[in-house]
Amino acid sequence: MTNSQRDFDVIVWGATGFTGKLVAEYLLSRYEVGEKVRWAIAGRSSEKLASLKIKLGSSAQSLPMLTADSHDPQSLQELALKTKVIISTVGPYAQYGSELVAACVENGTHYCDLAGEVQWMRKMIDRHEDAAKTSGARIVHACGFDSIPSDIGVYYLQQESMRRFGKPCDEVRMRVKAMKGGASGGTIASMMNAMEEGQADREVARILVDPYSLCPKDKRNGRDQRDQTKPLLDTDLNAWTAPFVMAGINTKVVRRSNVLMDFRYGKDFSYQEAMLTGPGMGGRLKAIQVTIGLAGIMIAGSIDKLRSFLQQRFLPKPGEGPSREERARGFYNLIMVGKIEGKHVLTVKLRGDRDPGYGSTSKIIGESGVCLALDELPVAGGFWTPAAAMGDALLKRLPTNAGLTFTNFDPR
Ligand SMILES: NC(=O)c1ccc[n+]([C@@H]2O[C@H](COP(=O)([O-])OP(=O)(O)OC[C@H]3O[C@@H](n4cnc5c(N)ncnc54)[C@H](OP(=O)(O)O)[C@@H]3O)[C@@H](O)[C@H]2O)c1
Known part of the structure; x- marks a missing residue:
C-alpha cells in the first residue's frame, strides 16, 4: 500500500508517556479528531491508551488507538502500514527505537522523533539510509527542543x-x-x-x-x-x-x-x-x-x-x-x-x-508530524534533518501554531 493510501495521516506512538501525552493533547486542541488531520494514538498497553483517552476528555472519545510493542516487530510493521507518518516519543531511542525505524523505512512510512542520542542516530543512518531512499520514507530525528x-x-x-x-x-x-x-x-x-x-x-x-x-x-x-x-x-x-x-x-x-x-x-x-x-x-x-x-x-x-x-x-x-x-x-x-x-x-x-523540553517540544514535534504528512516538501526518501526536509514549511507552521x-x- 503506498504512503498516500494509508488509514491515518499521523500516529503518535508512545502516547501514554509523559511527552507523548502532551503531543496528543496538542494535536487534539489544534486539529480535533479526524477533521483536519486523521490521527491516532498508539502505545504498548491498550488499558493505558483507554485511560489516556478518558484523561484527554470527551472530545477524544472517537480518537482511534492502536497497540504496538518495541519488542514485537510484527506489531511495528502493522503500525507502520497504517499511516503516512509516525511520531515516536518512545525513548530512550537506543533501547526502544531501532525496530520502528526499520519498519518505517521498509514500508515507506515517514517518521519523526525526539531523539537526542547522536550515537543512535548515526547507527540508524548508516544502517537504513539506502533503503529509505528506495522506499521513499523520510526519516527525521531530533524534532524537539533539540534540535x-x-x-x-x-x-x-x-x-x-x-x-x-x-x-x-x-x-x-x-x-x-x-x-x-x-x-x-x-x-x-x-x-x-x-x-x-x-x-x-x-x-x-x-x-x-x-x-x-x-x-x-x-x-x-x-x-x-x-x-x-x-x-x-x-x-x-x-x-x-x-x-x-x-x-x-x-x-x-x-x-x-x-x-x-x-x-x-x-x-x-x-x-x-x-x-x-x-x-x-x-x-x-x-x-x-x-x-x-x-x-x-x-x-x-x-x-x-x-x-x-x-x-x-x-x-x-x-x-x-x-x-x-x-x-x-x-x-x-x-x-x-x-x-x-x-x-x-x-x-x-x-x-x-x-x-523547552515538553510544553514547546510537544507542539514542535506535533507540527513536524503534520508537516511530513500534509505539506509539499522538497525532499524524497532518506534520513533528513528538520531544516533540510521541512525548513520553509516549519518556518510557516511554528510561528503560527507552535x-x-x-x-x-x-x-x-
Ligand atoms: N529532544 C527533546 O527536546 C526531547 C524532549 C522531551 C523528551 N525527549 C525524549 O523523548 C523520549 C520520551 O521521553 P518521556 O519523558 O516522554 O518518556 P516516558 O514518559 O518514559 O515515556 C516513554 C514512552 O515509551 C513507552 N515504552 C516504553 N517501553 C516500550 C516498549 N517496549 N514498547 C512500546 N512503548 C514503550 C512508554 O509506554 P508505557 O506508558 O506503557 O510505559 C511510554 O509511552 C526520551 O527519549 C526523551 O529523551 C526529547
Missing part, C-alpha cells in the same frame, strides 16, 4: 542573510539568553543511557564528541572544533558564556543540515552554541558556576553506582516531568549572532512560549 529551534533558527537567519547581503553568514553563534523548565524521567533515562554507552564503547565516545559525526562519511570535516567546555567571553555580545548541555546534539544536526542542503551555508560554515551568563565579573562568576555544575553532572553520570543512585533517589522516573503550571510558566529566549568574514552583521532572536517567534535585528 528544531537551533536548526530552523539558523535556516531562518541564513535566509535573512541571503536577502540582505546576497550570501550566507559563514559563522553563526547561538546563545541561550534565558530558559525556564524542567526535565522528565524519559529525558534523564536517555542522557544516562548515552553516557553509559559512551563509557562502554570508544567508538560511541568518539561519535559523541566529533563535531561532524552526523555528516555523511566523505564530508566529515570543517573548521569547527569540539563544543565549548569552559567559560569564554563573547566579544560580539560583550558577555560571558558557559557550555550549553544540548550543544553536543544541536551543533551536529545544524552541520548535517548544511551538508544535506548542498552547503547552503558554505563549505567554511562554522556553528557553535553556549549559554549567555551576562557581562562583567558577575557574568564571569556565573559562567564558572554553570561550567562546574555541568562538569559535576557529567562526572556523576559517568560513575555507574552514583548514576543509578541519583536516578533512583532524586531524579524524575519514566512517565514523570514538570507540572502543567511549570510548563505554562516556562519559556526560552535564544540569540543567534550571524557573522560574515568576522564581522557581526545580523542578530536573530528566537522565543519559545512554553518550557508559539515560536523569530525576530531579526541589526547588531548595535
